[in-house]
Amino acid sequence: MTTTATRPRRRPAAGALLLARAVLRRDRVLLAVWSLSTVGIVLGGVAAAGTTYPTASDRAARWEQLQQVPVFVLFQGRAFADTAEALAAQQAFGAGTVCAALGAVLLVVRATRAEEASGGRELLGGLPLGRHADLAAALAVALGSGVVIATAVAAGLVAAGAPVAGSVALASVVGSACWVGAALAAVTAQLTTGTGAAAGLALGLFYAMHLVRGLGAMAGGSALWATWVVPNGWLENVRPFADERWWALVPVAVWTGAVAALAFALAGRRDLGAGLLPERAGPARASRSLRSVLALAVRAERTSLVLWSGAVAGVGLAMGYVGAGAMAEYAEARWVRALAAGLRADPADTFFVYAVLALVFPIAVQAVLAVLRVRREEAAGRGELLLSGPVGRVRWAAAHLAVALACPVVLLAVLGAAVGAGSALSTGSAADVVRFTGLTLSLAPAVWVVVAVAFLAFGALPRLCTAIGWAALAVGVLAEIAVKTGTVPEALFLLTSPFAHVNPYYRTTDAAPMLLAVLALALACLGLWALRRRDVPA
Template identity: 70%
Template sequence: MSARAATDRPRPAGRGVLPAGTGHLVRLALRRDRVLIAVWLTATAGIVLGGVAAAEATYPTPEARQERWEQLRTVPVFVLFQSRAFSAGAEALAAQQAFAAATMCAALGAVLLVVRGTRAEESSGRRELLAGAPLGRHADLAAALAVALASGAVLATVVAGGLLAAGLPAAGAVALALVTASAAWVGAGLAAVAVQFATGPGAAAALALGVFYAMHMVRGLGALAGGRALWLTWLVPNGWLENVRPFADERWWALAPVPVWVALAAAAALALADRRDLGSGLLPRRGGPVRAKRWLGSVPALVWRLDRASLLVWASAVAVTGLAVGYAGAGAMAEYADMPWVRAMAAELHVAPADTFFVYVVFAFVFPIAAQAVLTALRVREEERAGTGELLLAGPTGRTGWALAHAAAAAFTAPVVLLLVLGAAVGAGSGAGGGEVWAGVARFTALTLSLAPAVWVVVAVTVLAHGAVPRLCAAVGWSVLAVGILTEVAVKAGLVPEALFLLVSPFAHVNPYYQSVPAAHALLVALAAALTAAGVWALRRRDLPV
């Protein structure tokens, strides 16, 4: 054999730095997830840039910055759920306020990218088909991690460039950009390990995000305790990122453990992948009963059976968080309700000073609950793509009943249950912190349920997109939610007028801070119903699957 022929021989899959075929899967992932990546990067960068760019407008005077500094030092709940502040400068205060939302959003996008590139491909059967091609055993995992890590680097470039263009100090801008990107890299490592344990894509994503949020709370508990307990913040990656201190005395060395974390997570994922079969997970799956229950003989019951595990996990997380918010907030508001800034915020929100913090937190929770509802609404598209929907429609089931069953589970049941749990948990926690339990439960449950119409509109748009443009329904659903988040950040920063926020975001009409029309809730319900009906009508008039 000639030397040229020997060099042209295909390289075995096990040799080389990356598994064979990784580059092809990277290009496939970039094409498949291009919309998700664009929406994720825009939303995350918008949270950071919008908050920090408006720092001077939010805290225009030294007195305002000092007042915010005192708030962060005296109200412990801000430290628990957001971050510590390390300087009274406007940029440092804005970075503190954006820390939690930016890191959560960055981790969310990275988790979705890794799960979609690995576990979702296995669950759909496409990974098994690709196994017939010259691909390495772990090419899908390597490609998913490469895309997520590279997207995190792009995120850091965008955030740093935007902050520098706004004229902010270079050191703080780069530090905050690296903190945001590091959150994405940590989330990617968590997802790589989670997909080895969980069998379903939703369960894998929930497991990774749940661990990330738990680490955020561990960081918060260590920062809240202070003193000798500050060592707890160094136990988790979220604490490392907080201790970077953007726009204060930056500690660059606090970022050093992040690449080690990613490398260890990737190594652990590869080792665990060798110990499971393709399409299965390391966590054992409980076998179902031999005979189905009578109540499972309908499409709505089947949809509930498919979605109940995810809903229970979300409800448990919301309940735990709500109890913590209620208990900690009750003590804080009892002590600080008479402060001038609390009374000013209460006047703007049209609530009692003692409820100011709770109203602020509850409205922040509507966005993750809306994200869960969008995920549930997109299940009907997953059923269509997997072919199970077509099999179901071959029986005595019409498209209208099939679509409405999924829409009802996502648009009506799931967010209402989570909002009800949130209100009850906050009220119960507030009562345990010194208030009246039943009065608090009734008051906060009424508040949380008033947010449901805004969530229904977001999900109804997703249902309409599934019927009209099924291939873009995921992009449309997440884009509507991203617009709601970004416009709220922009209007608070003074970048867009309030009228535009009221026009493009349903969340503006359920927030008492903004002057909406009196019949806003009824109009949102009617709009959600009309959009859902239009989506079902469009679904009946197109081919299936598309």
């Protein structure tokens, strides 16, 4: 009698704990930068609100502003009381939840789609790992990070003297935004094969839901039902520091679980390394335009740039159409004229200038992703394969650098043109397109400096270039939050952040954009010089 040995069935998530530990170790810098940035944005917003609205009359004036200018509700959030804490929650809601979701998206996509694209997941296939171990590990780390961030926010708010219930509610809102972003990224990682496409699609969906919430809140009345059809609206309706509605967190948890389950189901219906969305078959022969390394670099970044451009254009049109008209109506208000004087802007353009100075940071995120592509190409072995032909390493790296420097210019131009077009539709002034585009393009040199820092790290310290690139951007974000809350002096902000020198409120000289461009060029040249003196790959 013979017996046949049967192979034990492996659980789909077997080995997830082992991979989770690897994710924590590999992405420890990303986790630290993301956590500190999110916590800093929320706590900084609370501190800024306390110093900006110290008296009851100041808080009443801010409450009146929110009622008169609904565009603040569109991009930030609703305030449900005129207390300092409730106004702080209103200011921190938009930026805090978007930053929380952004980090979760990057983490999940990096741990799943990026690992498959680089071949790392396939190499681990011989180990006793389940089919969905990488997805389970990524979600576990992202969801756990959301809990840690929420705990840090709650502790910071309570330590600052805020009420415990409201502090826990606002912290839960921010932590839940991490969960929503992670669930979206888990699904988009199954749909597309490109790392940038998966991250861009997830973040675009999150911000689209934020705008759906904002449109319903801005319209008010019977349109408030729109705030209950998306997770971002549920988070807003928790109402921190204003008679908290704890039950509004329940549908967020249920939605996250359902979307995560959908991601696991989709992962079981595709091949490793492939996406569910069909890829368009390319021509049998490459066109003549792809015979240069610059053309290849442009082609590699094309999809990401198109997706980001569409998102920026949508935000810009809404901002220009709603914001420009609203601010023109209230341009004579005392608080508008005071803010315009600080920003050195026309009172009718105050909100636009303020919003653009905040939107430059998400655009810088895309630029950092673009410049770090050269490192991903090197790590995956595609760069070495290309260099085996008649292509020098300097020309290869310079092509990716040129694309990374061009990306923020394109996105800022799209933002300016979109805002100008929206304003023209609202006010009838076609000259707004040129005027607003000129303003947005003046911010590009600050982004170039961050790109050049990441590229210099690629040339000199390739294994740390990802951490250094994101740290350079995080320093700019955190330094601006710190100077607005009075934590650091303005001189330190000017010394550490290139964004300070393009901000009209802090700019010390009109030649600052040109000086930043020269600095970026010098750092980029140093990066190319360092690249010539090291091995490839390294």
